[in-house]
Amino acid sequence: MNKFPLIDMLAIFTRYGGVRYPDWRLSYRRDVAQVRSCHSKVQGGVMKSFYTVETKTGDILDLMFNEEELLWSLVPAPGYEGKAIDRVLVYVQRHKHLPSRAHRMVPYRFELLPEEVAKKQYDGTERPLIQRMQPYRFQSGKINSAQVMDIPTRHMENVMVTKELNYVVKTDENRFFHLVYILDQLDWRLMQEVDEEFFFV
Template identity: 60%
Template sequence: MNKFPIVEMLAFYCRFERLRKPAWRPEFVRQMKRVRSCHSKVDGGVKKSYYSVETQAGEIVNLVYNEEELTWLLESPDAFPGHEIDRVLALIKRHKHLPSRAHRIVPYRFEIIPKSLVNRKVWDTEPPLVNRVQPYRFQTGRIPSTQAVDIATRHLENVMITKHLHYVVETDRGRFYHLVFILDESDWRLMQEVDEQFFFVK
């Protein structure tokens, strides 16, 4: 897998719904102004990243990213009682030589929603991993910044000690790419360009 190039990825996370395409509810959206501090640690064998974020509205929000479950949580629920984090847009940087994993994964936009909006069934059965995150926008050394406008296919592959999340995305340039997210490394890699004729979409 290391022979395939690492992608600079804006990824869209959605914990409580299976959305085919990213969508935002303006009344719940917070835009990140700056990350005040961040760090990573292993908690009970699970890699987690912790962030203190200042929003453009001046709020201070403390977030936790669970790298194994691909979920974003409020670190201090008491700060927003009766609310949950959902629909997060985060940058996963290509370069790994940073102070911590938290410095590599940066939340830019997220929603804080009332728990009353959450379908109660998801508390017991949340969407599968491959539906909790998807490519939003990406670039490599050879491919300029490109928007993913649709997901043609997606599936999860168990590989020894980790999981690979496979996506074939259609871009705003009308091209198709096979992208893979490697769970334990938090790497997005570009496998290949795919012929659109295989998907019968045109």
């Protein structure tokens, strides 16, 4: 797998509501002005990352990311009772030599909304792992920033001690690429460009 190039990725994480075409409800949308602090630690046998972020509307929020479950959540705090986050847009950096794993996953945007609104179409069953995250925009040394317009196929594979999430994406230039996210490495890799007629992953 290491022979395939690492790529920078903007990915969308969703827990409660699916995002077929990326969009954010403006009344709930929050853009991150800065990440004040972040760190990672093992909690209950699971690697988690913790962030304190300041939004452009002035909110100071604590967020948590569960690497194993691909779930972002709002850490409870006074004034935000009954609130939840969803549709989290995250920059996943390809560079590994950073102070912590949390520094590779930078939240850019999310929805902050009442929990009852977030769970309006949620029956309590967690979505499959492959549906909790999807590519939004990516770039590599050979590919300029490419916007993902559609995801014709996706599936997950259990490989040794980790999981690999496979996506075939259609970009804004009508090109198709096979992309893979390696769960325990936080790596997005570009496998190959594929012909539209042969979605074989």
